[in-house]
Amino acid sequence: MSTVLETEEHQALRAAVAALGKRYGRDYTTSVVRGGAHPRELWAEAAKLGYLGVNLPEEYGGGGGGMAELSIVLEELGAAGSPLLMMVVSPAICGTVIARFGTEAQQRQWLPGLADGSLTMAFGITEPDAGSNSHRITTTARKDGEDWLLTGRKVFVSGVDIADATLVVGRTEDARSGRLKPCLFIVPRDAPGFRRSQIDMELQAPEKQFELVLDDVRLPADALVGDEDAGLLQLFAGLNPERIMTAAFGIGMGRYALARAVDYAKTRQVWKEPIGSHQAIAHPLAQAHIELELARLMMQKAARLYDDGDDIGAGEAANMAKYAAGEACVKAVDQAVHTLGGNGLTREYGLASLITAARVARIAPVSREMILNYVSHQSLGLPKSY
Ligand SMILES: Cc1cc2nc3c(=O)[nH]c(=O)nc-3n(C[C@H](O)[C@H](O)[C@H](O)COP(=O)(O)OP(=O)(O)OC[C@H]3O[C@@H](n4cnc5c(N)ncnc54)[C@H](O)[C@@H]3O)c2cc1C
Secondary structure: OOOOOOOHHHHHHHHHHHHHHHHHHHHHHHHHHHOOOOOHHHHHHHHHOOOOOOOOOHHHOOOOOOHHHHHHHHHHHHHOOOOOOHHHHHHHHHHHHHHHHOOHHHHHHHHHHHHHOOOOEEEEOOOOOOOOOHHHOOOEEEEEOOEEEEEEEEEEEEOOOOOOEEEEEEEEEOOOOOOEEEEEEEEEOOOOOEEEEEOOOOOOOOOOEEEEEEEEEEEOHHHEOOOHHHHHHHHHHHHHHHHHHHHHHHHHHHHHHHHHHHHHHHHOEOOOOEHHHOHHHHHHHHHHHHHHHHHHHHHHHHHHHHHOOOHHHHHHHHHHHHHHHHHHHHHHHHHHHHHOHHHHHOOOOOOOHHHHHHHHHHHOOOOHHHHHHHHHHHHOOOOOOO
16 A cells, blocks of 8 residues: 555554554454444553544643544554444544533543543434434523533434443524524433433444433533534534544445455465456456545545644545545445355355445445535535425
8 A cells, every 4th residue: 555645653653553453353343243342452452552542632641643643543443354433433523622612621521531542422413303414403402590401312323322421412592593503512421311222223333323312401501512602613623523534434444345355366266266367356356446545545635634724625525535435435345245255245254244334434424415415516516406
């Protein structure tokens, strides 16, 4: 893989994380999933080595880097077969939002723990009746004295069981216009009135998804992150890192599957030559490699723009990177399974379950179609149908 676009520090980080990933790998993740456990050991070790907080401010124990570094970490763990999905949420969304917009007290309370892995935060925006249309979310916060009372429902929120708190996207009423404006609240896992039920997913992943019910959850004034009037800006500051990290997740998984297929194609021989010599097998693998490399280029662009403070430019690039990575991941996994013939579907080779897992990168956090809508309208200026 070419690394000319990365600094020596980035290359060293990539190599070090790859070495850590290799020590855990797909067997580790598989055994965690089969045991119904969480990847605590890998999470703790990655945190101890400074990888989970690499994007967080140094004064709070982070590495002082940005999305360029954090995306390298997730990509390499994924390429080793042991991605940590909660990285998309805890350090990338929640850590970024708190570091950029949280009060000093919130930063002191959360950032050191998010950086050293001792605290985890989930992120809940999706609602059953809103889905892709986040303008339609109805989780509402109203003032009760100094406190907030938060009521609503969320769905598909990852890792709520292991997270110390969930950053919940709600709305408050604008005193002047009466319109609802987005706001972010930190909701502790055991807050009274905050209930979760696990969704029975077909995914074989250590991270579980939950439906959440918030029934007049009483929160102190300082549960509101940042400024009540700048909610949208703050939200978008977290959503771009989420897209960049989902791209890293997809690229890592795609690389993992492709590497398994290439190994297999080099040795499996049913005619004169290994099956990798047949172009019908080799070319789709070459295409998958090209598409993963292209997706990484766009991810690097998005990370650079974001880290340079260009939120608008990063928005377009992060969407495109997420799109490209989701598509490249789905194709690479599909072709990898096919390359292994019957073994592609065996438990021993463990690739078939990635067919479902790869779809996550196409659906979440924003679906392929919604990115195509964004590019049609924002980049190309085409009219909207909805
Ligand atoms: C494994 C997993 C983990 C997740 N983790 C989290 C999490 O931690 N926190 C969280 O908040 N959410 C999470 N999600 C939710 C995820 O972000 C949503 O599933 C996603 O945003 C899509 O919303 P939806 O499922 O309601 O689909 P819908 O919005 O109902 O869309 C269904 C289909 O219709 C298409 N569609 C919708 N509107 C349009 C349109 N205008 N034009 C064209 N096509 C359209 C979509 O592209 C999609 O294919 C997770 C989801 C999964 C699968």
